[in-house]
Amino acid sequence: MENVEVSFITINYNSSNYTKSLLNSILLNTKGASYEVIVVDNASSEEDFKNLSAQCFWSESVKLIRSPINLGFAGGNMFGVSVAKGRYYFFINNDCELLNDAASIFKEFLTTHSTAALVTGSVLDKENRASSSYKQFPHIAKQLFGNSVQRLFSKRKFPSNKVKLEHPAQVEVISGSCMFFDAKVFCEIGGFDTVFFLYCEEEDISKRVWDQGGQVYFVPSARIFHASGGSSSQETSLEKEYYISYFHLLDKHYGKLGRGLLKLALFFKLLFRVFKRRSGLSIFASMLGGFAKKDSLRYKQVIKKDCF
Structure with a gap:
């Protein structure tokens, strides 16, 4: 075209x-x-x-x-x-x-x-x-x-x-x-x-x-x-994925002090959610692990042979 x-x-x-x-x-x-x-x-x-x-x-x-x-x-x-x-x-x-x-x-x-x-x-x-x-x-x-x-x-x-x-x-x-x-x-x-x-x-x-x-x-x-949410499912895993991305964003655009303060603020926010939400403990545990990139949904994908 x-x-x-x-x-x-x-x-x-x-x-x-x-x-x-x-x-x-x-x-x-x-x-x-x-x-x-x-x-x-x-x-x-x-x-x-x-x-x-x-x-x-x-x-x-x-x-x-x-x-x-x-x-x-x-x-x-x-x-x-x-x-x-x-x-x-x-x-x-x-x-x-x-x-x-x-x-x-x-x-x-x-x-x-x-x-x-x-x-x-x-x-x-x-x-x-x-x-x-x-x-x-x-x-x-x-x-x-x-x-x-x-x-x-x-x-x-x-x-x-x-x-x-x-x-x-x-x-x-x-x-x-x-x-x-x-x-x-x-x-x-x-x-x-x-x-x-x-x-x-x-x-x-x-x-x-x-x-x-x-x-x-x-x-x-x-x-x-x-409409919002057209391709989404698995709420807890998606919430973890959000924070994995959020940590990458902070690491990329902030210095040591800035990202430290922002992560500390998130630490207390997620700590309080442990007692309020069903997924709170699981999310907080991931926080303690630093929302590691290795836990991203990216690494749970498989290659589909029928796509070739």
Whole structure:
């Protein structure tokens, strides 16, 4: 496909019905930009992959590639990038649906804002709330004293996600479910860090955009529905996976004192949960083990021979 402006990249993992709805919404709503859709199947079951294959033949703009092993969020998206041809990359969860021509809105915004490199839109839940569209990076002041105090010390006065923004605004971290990138910037910073398997990729890559001198924006006129949880199961193992990623994030972006204070704050938080939650003791035990990367779900994946 020639002259592709936008490469949609999404990951399917045993949730082909969600992917079908996403594809329908892209084909229906994307009018103002030339595009391709790259669907990465992350080693789903054979039944789910067959169902997915049937959906992906609807349009010549849709390309389906299959991984023989579950690469997680970062790895799966990087697999998609390896075949993407667009000037822009639109990473979107398969349990999302476009509610308007979000790709064209994002493309226009990046075209007219030369310092912007990464944007998201109003990511709406079932109650039509956009509270998860953007958030803050983990900060010491935030963990110890709360968001309000943290913003007093912040060099950039990023808005709280509790504030309803009517106009585009710079934000610190955007939702990983909907990330629209200038492809050149994405490649220059090395793309997603594939050490992260499922969580914290958006915090990491948003900060790396800022560190490089780019800007991250929330553009409310682009609207995306996010069902949330389309490919997730096993709550306790996923919670442990989150903290494994969180520790990697702290180790990567903080010095010894900063990460020590943030981990100490988490220690007491999880200690109190031992008495409040069924999974509390198991999670706290993993904390005592340092949320070791060797315990990641990444190392519980198997290669599927039928993918070759």
